[in-house]
Structure formats: C-alpha cells, structure tokens
Amino acid sequence: MKTGFPRLVLISAGMATALSTAAPGEPAWTGWLGPDRDARAQESKLPPTWPDTLQQVWRVEVGEGYSTPLVIGDRIFQHARIDDKEVMLCLERATGKSIWQQSVPISFKAGRGGERHGLGPKSTPTYADGRVFSLSITGLLAAWSADDGELLWKRDFRERFEVAHPYWGTATSPIVDDGRLYVHTGSCEDGALFCIDTRTGKDIWVRDEEANCYSSPRIETIDGVRQLVELNHSGLYGISLEDGGLLWKHSFPHRGNNQNTPTPARHEDTFIVGAENRGMFAVKVQRTGAEWQVKETWKHREASLDMSSPIVQDGRVYGFSHFKTGQFFCLDAESGEVIWKGDPRMGENAQFLSLPGHILALTDDGQCRILKSTGDQYDVVKTYQVAEDRTWTAPALLGDVILIKDLKHLTAWRFP
Template identity: 25%
Template sequence: MKRFALLLALTAGGAPLFAPAAHAADWPQWQGPNRDAISAEEGLLKQWPKDGPALAWKATDLGGGDSAPAIVDGKIFAMSIRGDDEVVWALSEEDGKELWVSKLSPAYQQRMPQSKEGPGGTPTVDGDLLYVMGMKGNVACLKVADGEIVWQRDLQEDFGGAIPPWSFRESPLIDGDKVIFTPGGDEAMIVALNKKTGETIWQSKMPGAAEAPAEPQEEARPQEGPGRGGRGGRGGRGFGRGPRAGAAYSSAIAIDVDGERQYVQFAAKGLFAVSPEGKPLWRYDAPANGMGINCSTPIYKDGLVFAASAYGTGGGAVKLQKKEDGTYEAEEVYFTSSMQNHHGGMIVHDGALYGGNGGNGGGFLACLDFQTGDVLWRERDAQKGSLTMADDRLYLRTEDGEVVLIEPSREKYLERGRFSQPDRTSSPAWAHPVVANGKLYIRDQGTLYVYDVKAN
C-alpha cells in the first residue's frame, strides 16, 4: 500500500501559478518567477567597486548543501543537512536571523564525493505554502509561517523511483492546482500531485520508454576513459556504467506551445514533455550524455526548446510540430558541441545564449546565437559556473568561488567587476547565485553571504 500522510486539512480555493508576492523583485522558486534565471528587478549597480559590492550580512551554521535560496515576503528559504537530519529552514531577509527550522527526514548519505554535504533543490513558495524535495525522494508541503509539515510523499515507495547517484536534486514545479515531481519510475517517470493535499492526480511514463527499470544508485561506479559517441549517448570522463534510466538532476518547466500547456523535463536518457493531463507528447535524446548526468533546466524561448549536458556532449534545439494524434514531433534545428553545460544553467537574452561550456575538467563562459547555435564568443577568463541575470547584467559564480558581473553583449565579453568570496570551503561552489530585492545571495555550504547590489 502506498504511504501517504495528510497532516492538516487546508482551506482556500484555486490559485494562479504563483500567488502575488509582497515585493515585485522576490525570487519564489528555482531560477526565479519564470524559471529562466532572469529577475525583473531594476536600479542595481551596473559596475562594481574594485573589491566588489558591500557585504550586508552573513548567516552561518546553516548546515551543508547546495540548495539555492527562495526569497518571498521578507523570508529566505532553503535546505540543508544538519547533523543526522535533512532540514528546511527560513531566515529573516533583513538580517539573516533564523525564523524556523523543520526536519524533513533522516539525512541521506550519497556515495558520490561531490556535493555530498547536503541537498541541492530550491524550495518553491506558493502563497502561504512551500514545497520541497529531499535527497532520497521524500517530498513535502510546509507552511511558510512556521515550517509545519502539511503533507509528505515518498517518490521511491509511492512511485517506484530510484535515487540517482548524486541523489534527487529537483526543485518542485507548481502549475495551477498541481505540483510536479520526477520520480523516474518505470510507470511514473513524472507525476502530478494535488498541491493542497498531496494526492496523486496522474502519473506518466516517459515517451518511448524502454522496459528496463531505473538503475539503482548502488550500481553506479566510477568510470574513466573516453565518452560514448552518438546522439543521446555522448559521454566523457566521469561516473557511471553507461546510459542510466530514470530521473536526472534537472527541474521541470511549464511552457505554452500554440496556446497548449506542456511540462518539459530533462531525464537521464533524454528531454521529454507531457500534457497537463500527463499524456506523453514528445522526446528528444540528443542532449543527454551517456551517463545520465543531465543537470541544467531546459529553456523555451522564441519557439525553440533547448537542453544541454557536459561529458563531451553539448546542446540541441528543437522546434515542436503538432501531429494529428495530439502528440508532437521534436524537429531538431541544430546541435552544438560548443555548449556542454554541466550544471550551472543557461540564460537567453536578446537572442543570445549564455552558459558555461565544460565538464569536470573545467571550462569557460560561452555566448551562442540562440536561433542557429553559432558561437559568438568565448571567454577563458570567465571560468565555468552558474548564472543569473538582473537589470541587464549577468552574475556568474565560478566553481572556484569568484563572482563576476558581466554586461550581456553579442559582440564581445564585457566584464563590469569581480570579487572572490571570502572563507571559501573546499567544496565546489555549486549553489546558484540569486538576486532579489537589491541583494545578491551567495551560498557556500553552511554560510549564506548577502551583498548589497542596489544602486544609490
């Protein structure tokens, strides 16, 4: 029998995708209000002083993890491992004082060395509730006010999900009355739950899914050597035993194609989409590397869906053509090996695609024409890392901990300041930067640094 815990009855009716925030520049979920890593905020510094922006405050002893914060209505939300527990916490946006902490489950210890310190998903805030996914697939809805758990589900037990080698790291997607998760199960690659009760609305296979179940985490082994050739099976130097089925490390997006909604996700074996009712719509395997280490969130812009991965693979753009049976043909427009995006994410602005190009061996920032895939420029002084954007500036956080301000340009690389985060841990800087309400948030495991980037 499926385990399901409804801990508290809820009131209120339906809501839009996100309830109105108290501040226009809030950051309610992974990659911001539109899941494109772009903030609508204005009035920020266009050039940084020599030593970077001023530190407003920092919070310490938060616990390990790469969970980037969500910021809504004066509160900051993220996740950590503290001692023997995986926890969700809230801080005051004003000074970093802890408001509450809620235990999600016993801590899960993954076997892979990188990012073993804690969870990587960002909470999703929707009105007076927030939604999280833990490292072993335990998902929950909590009260924003005090962290009280409203309901919980287990993606392994309830849907046959298998923990990926680096654990589950998805950030929940809210759309209308649904919350979307990716268990990666044989019969439930992707599922929709009622966001208020946690009850299952539907579960769906991956389009064109093979019969083999997801490979258990314990079967993954370190692997050295050349990558696999061929679309949908590229690879490089890394971990794994060949193509692994099931969930990867990406977070789903909701898109509208010719007025019809789709949920798009990047799983271990490929990019795919389902309808709001869970009907499989299309699949595109070319951007998936041979080890299933697909991390970056897909992009939908100007009629193209784009996804990319590292390990000698690259990225591909498809145009969606509806067929008579209601499914879609994903027609490849181009494929490029010049955007081997590892896990730092990508941004499209003014027809240009920005992102880190490179895998475990390092890499650098690249700028491509989004419609053609042609390389516009590459900059080795801007090392591979994670990106966000606000007020016509890109914020790059390299894996070594440098933070760089860049003016977007199709013509050339334009740096407008940089600084090195103090007191760096030995862990790769994988938590994405966040800009909200005039502040830049940089997390380094148990410490959250908050910088003032508002212009005078």
C-alpha cells in the same frame, strides 16, 4: 514539533541598514532559477556604475547543500543539511535571524565519484499559496506552512521505488502550477512523473514511462497549449498538464556517467539543451492542428554542459562549458553560432542570472562576475569575491541585494 539547532547562529549583522520587505508588485524568488525558471532578475535595482566592492549586509550559518534560497516578502526560506538531518529554515530577510526551523532525519550515502558534493540537499524548494515544498536528496517530498513551519504532509517515494533517487542523489526541483505540484522521482533505471494536489499530497495522475535524471522541468505555453517541458533520462519531452499524456519528444538519452542535468533554456518556440560530453542542440517545437512537430535546428560540440544550466537573453545563449576545464560561452540562439568564448580553466561550475544589459555569473570558487551582454567578445565589467569557495548553489537576486549560499553559510550582499 519545531526543533532548534545551536549551530544556526548569526555570524555578522554586517551593515546597519536592513533589507526592505518586498514592495507591492515586486517579484519574489519562488524556486529554482526564479519565478519563471529563466534566471531573469530584470527588475533588480542595479547601480549606474558598478562599485569596486559589495556591502555585506549579514551572514548566517545555515548548513550544507546546494539548495537556492527562496525570497517571499520579508522572509527567506533555506533548505539545508545539519548533521544527519535536512532542515527547512525560515529567516528574516532584513537580518538573517531565524523565525522558525524544522527538520527531518535523512540518511544518504553519496555514490562513488559524488562524495565531494556532500550529502545534499541538491534540490531547490518551491513556494506557492503559503506553502513551501521541499524534496530531500533521497526523494522525500514535504509540504511546510510558510507561516509557522507546520509539516502539512509528506510523501516518501521509496514506498513505490526500491531506490527513489538517481545515482548521485535527487537534484531535480519540483514545480507548482495552478494548485498542482509536478515532480519526477525514481532512479536512473525506474522513475515516474507525478502530478500531486498541493493541498492534500495525493496523486492526480502519474506518468511512469521514463527514468529519473538530475534536470528540473519548466512549465511553458507553446502554441496556446500550457505544458510541462522536461529533460528526463530519455530526452526532451512535452507533457500534458491535464493528464500526463505525451505531446512530443526528442530523443537525447543519458549515457553511462554522462547524465542529463541542466534545465533547458527557451528562446521563442525553440528549446536549447545540452549535457555532459554530448554537446548542445536546439529544437523548434510547433503545433499544426492536433499534431506536434519537433525539428532540430542546430547541433554542435563547440560547448558542452555538465551541471550548469544555460540562460537566454536578447536572442543569445549564455552558458558554462565543461570543455577546456571550464569556459564561459555565448551562442546565437537561432543558429547556434558561437559569438564568443571566455578564458579556459575557469573552474568546475557556474550559475547565471539575467540582468538588464548584463549577465551575472557565479563560479564555484566564490567569484561573482558581471559580464556585458552586448558586444562580440567576453567582457568582464567587475569581479567580486562573495565567498571563500564552494559556491555551487544558484544565487537569488531581488532589488539591490544578492543572496549567496556557500558550503555552510548564506550571505546577503548589497550593490551600494
């Protein structure tokens, strides 16, 4: 049954012009960090000269949470919390007006120290084959029809685990590949990686070797072998998509309150990883015959990642260190050498997008910075105020419009 919420209202129509529907061949924003989980928005329509201000197209109240909006054709899908329910919203891409919305009651108590981050959701849904798959802060997985919002199936992992989420709530985002959904659920003490049939919601295989954490997996092809790469509670793992078997691993365990949260970045056959208070490192993964080799190529504590995921562009790693009370940095992906560091005290978190010749950085205080991705110093081209604050959510960018989710609102901004 579809449900309505009077709090979901159109705040402003903004500009008279509307967002166009996705042109044939234009990539959709289908999940966490985009279609390939690399935060690349290289086909965006950027201005030849960055304007002094952005145009607000529309702004709607959608509820709380850190879930990134999905963009599929002429529709936007937003997962959020309104009162005691998590809701899945389908909005018109052109206007932000509601097409349909569904809800599930989700009761959650934030762990000590996490109260300021709200009650979720923190996971970003994923889209595939006409379906949107959401994961609640408590670990409830649901499949929705993108067309009309029908609930097709759901899985409550509390049937398997006494606690189906890590201490501060579920933050990992599911991923779909070739009709299979992969999601790691459970607690910091007990967890499992599930491979699930997207049509039925039934298990294809389950790997119950590692506890859960807050990071989201990637699906990568390495030396001709397509596999799931995840940072779990124990370290960085390569998992067979076929049967869940372990291909390779590199130990990097979650320690105390220093959790494994960022999504690893990839440069050629190297993965760049970091986590709270434990610095950063890179491992090169290669296969010789049937044997896999994992070699750590660099490691240092010049920067350290808390909840911000790094990105790679043109052989450089861009990220946000929690050292120095928040600091942008740029590293050489091959050597780990620090190319530059930004100013200290920039905030608690930042999210990144890779643009042609630039890096877009959204900090948690509502500031969107356009950084040059060339040169040997921190170079800010423009800074835009896109929200009052609480912009912990990763943005989505297609064409000339960027979607910004703040504490309760979703806003569409255009680069004029």
